Amino acid sequence: MIYKEYDVFLFDLDGVIYIGDKALPEAVSSLKRLREEKKSIRFLTNDPCVTRETIVKRLHKLGFSASIDEVITSGWATADYLVKAGIKKAYILGNDQLKSEIRKAGIDLEEDLAEAVVIGWDNNITFQDIHKAVNLIRCGASFIATNGDKTFPTAKGPAPATGAIVEAVKTGADKEPIIIGKPESSIFEKVLESFEDKERCVMIGDTPETDIIGANRMGIASILVSDQNTLFPVEHDFRNPDVVIRDLKYLFDSEIKIEVREKPDYQWTEQVKAGVAGIIIKESSSVLLMKRADNGQWGIPSGHVEPGESVEQAIIREIKEETGLTVKVSKMIGVYSDPSSQTFIYPDGRVSHFITNCFQCEVIGGTLKKSTEEALEIRYFNIHELPENLLPMHPRWLEDALAQKDLAFIR
Ligand SMILES: [Mg+2]
Missing domain, CATH: 3.40.50.1000 (HAD superfamily/HAD-like)
Incomplete structure (x- = not known):
């Protein structure tokens, strides 16, 4: 049971x-x-339109026992988030119950100098409200959404929900929101x-x-x-x-059992992106690595494919940007897609799972820089003395490259 x-x-x-x-x-x-x-x-x-008190009353009316401490609404959790983030003034796109929940947490509801914009739901949200929210976010206010539900069910079929307003503001402000709800x-x-x-x-x-x-x-x-x-x-x-x-x-029910599956160790994302990586080997025993500016870890030069590019063009461009070297692609090492090590969370909360095309590349020009915008340090390492904080998937990629015999092009 x-x-x-x-x-x-x-x-x-x-x-x-x-x-x-x-x-x-x-x-x-x-x-x-x-x-x-x-x-x-x-x-x-x-549901961002109800206070915890309203939910308790509704539950009681339907015959459930419930206390206020047992109820967590996305609106209340948002108020808690604002307080913990040290926000004092917020502009709210939401109904009176959401506003009262946030005001109760000690937040001033003012449009002028608002440090955060909170998107909830109200049937009377207008284009002007969305425009104000976009302006505030573009001027630096945090962009927070109670939830991202795209629709809610009605007798006439699905109706747009908070997520629809969030998308409008997101498009206008060109910024990703912090979403509080499930x-x-x-x-x-x-x-x-x-x-x-x-x-x-x-x-x-x-x-x-x-x-x-x-x-x-x-x-x-x-x-x-x-x-x-x-x-x-x-x-x-x-x-x-x-x-x-x-x-x-x-x-x-004694017949029904729950078998809890092992929980994956990576973030769930619906975004799968094309990535590239380039292995440059010198004198059969040295490999070029860069210390990444975004996370401080060492790795082989890598990046993602931009629209309009082939994967070969993408790795040539990435290596040029990241190291200053001009390369040509010698051969493909492999295509890698392990979600555990190739799912990345960006500082703004976006998550992408990369399918990475890994190539061996030959240097044909350019000058190796000591550092670039993307790399704190760039240098060759002996393949037997790789740094400890190497990105977790790269040892396997290097191993696959070294296992391939055709190393004649190496300079
Ligand atoms: Mg439900």
């Missing part, structure tokens, strides 16, 4: 506990039973800070893209509530839960 495996149950609300103003079948009795079993319960919602980590960290043993926590939700990805990223078990058992075909897809149940009574 699933319920015996966990002490802390994190529930999504819409689609798991209730839909609109109706409790879902088996939800009231199942939560009652969990409480009788002395389990901890938390409710996590991305599947991002801020909201989960806020909940899990009160619990020590993550292995005893489970997330139960109905949306793979928010509830399940979020749980997988945090390394906690996940249960999808759905009447369909279709999973995503790639085994490591972060949208796949550890088990699917039809409703909450199955938490107590």
